[in-house]
Amino acid sequence: MTVVLKLGGSVITDKDTPETVDRAALDAASSTIAAYGDTDLVIVHGGGSFGHHHAAAHGVSRTAGTHDDTAVRDVHRAMKRLNEQVVDALAAVDVPAIPVHPLSVAHRSMEDELRLPSQQVRTLLTEGFVPVLHGDVIGHEAMGATILSGDELVCALAEALSADRVGLCSAVPGVLDGEDVIPEINDFEDVAHVLGASESTDVTGGMAGKVRALLDLETPAFVFDRGGLEPFLMGRQPGTRIG
Template sequence: MTEAVILKLGGSVITDKSGECAIDHARLHEIAGQLATRRAPALVLIHGAGSCGHPEARRYHINDGLTDENVPGIYHTHAAVSRLNAAVVDALRDAGVEAIGIHPFDMALAQDGRLASFETRHIAEMTEHGIVPVLHGDVVMDRLKGSCIVSGDQLATWLATALASRRVGLATDVAGVLQNGSVIPRIDRSVAETLDVGGSANTDVTGGMRGKIAELLALADAGIESHIFHVSMIGRFLDGAEHGGTTITGRGIP
């Protein structure tokens, strides 16, 4: 089986997070062009919700659990992220990439906010045939809370483990994890304890950069390094070249 490359596009990269479902179609087509030019042998693409889903999830308090009052929020949140997913898939297909959208709501189950089950064998089979699965952060049913939000970052760690991937990248709107304006080149748990990293300045129910680091440190504990870099460096990441961003690792900094 060909080793999958996991690439996650931050929601702030492809939407204006200060608006409401304001999709950056120009940026999407630019990214799609890069992916069409530098095709990984087996690529799995994930994207965040950005302004398509976070406002709805916040408005309906989806992460607080399901009640009679907020049941409609499941539809509205899922519909918003599905619109963004369709735009991502359309941009990729316009660029010649054989992409198909996959909605976690249809196939995932959570337990207290964490994925408890998520079938991935068909995703592996898709990549073997040159198909690019495109997943996204989504509302899913939760056995304890009724519903919750599963972020694209959580999906990235689940898929990397399930598909035994050793190449995991998160493309963001910043150059990497920043401290005092400078990129931190490598982060392990000892370094993470010293960081003062905030969440997103805009509506984000999944923890912003702090949430990303927490997810990727758990992945590093399983022996899988990951990378956070600026979206302009997607090509360099896919080429295996230096991207100027941050590597999240289970090993100490040499």
């Protein structure tokens, strides 16, 4: 079974304090992942307080490009710093984590199509590694560089690898309608009225962007909080099922 798991930036960092890892949360998530090693697992993590603040400061987003080389370096280096800490936390509990940096392999075409070669990820899986990718800045034809979100990566990898399950570990227990978790979403318009913007700096679309992207998948996807990570890895259906 192939599983694509995203650790949201709000889960593993203090999203309101620049470049601050939530060490206890990251270590707890890593230990949970280490306990369930029988599947082919690809991990993607968000930018949290690392990438988002730099992207916002430079005015670059999914749709607003930049030709400023300093901006590209700032965003990418911040994400590499976070990725290194995620990989190290996983390795510390014997997860065979290997970093994969999207800037080096992905780009967008002039038609706004994401091109993400996946054979390197597939080979790493076959050889027993756990690839760890992250949101990043990537080249974009005619726009310089734009942001590639972790959610986009999750969807692209799920399709390319024919994943069996997709999980997004978020700061909330699922997609919420007030205080209640919506158990299942099959149409964006059914929940559009309850999806607002993120309270923290987020240049990738917040919960609305997650739901839209996941609805395009054929693979079942789940949005859950830290408490849902273990049930998800055990094959259960925590939080909100999307699609």
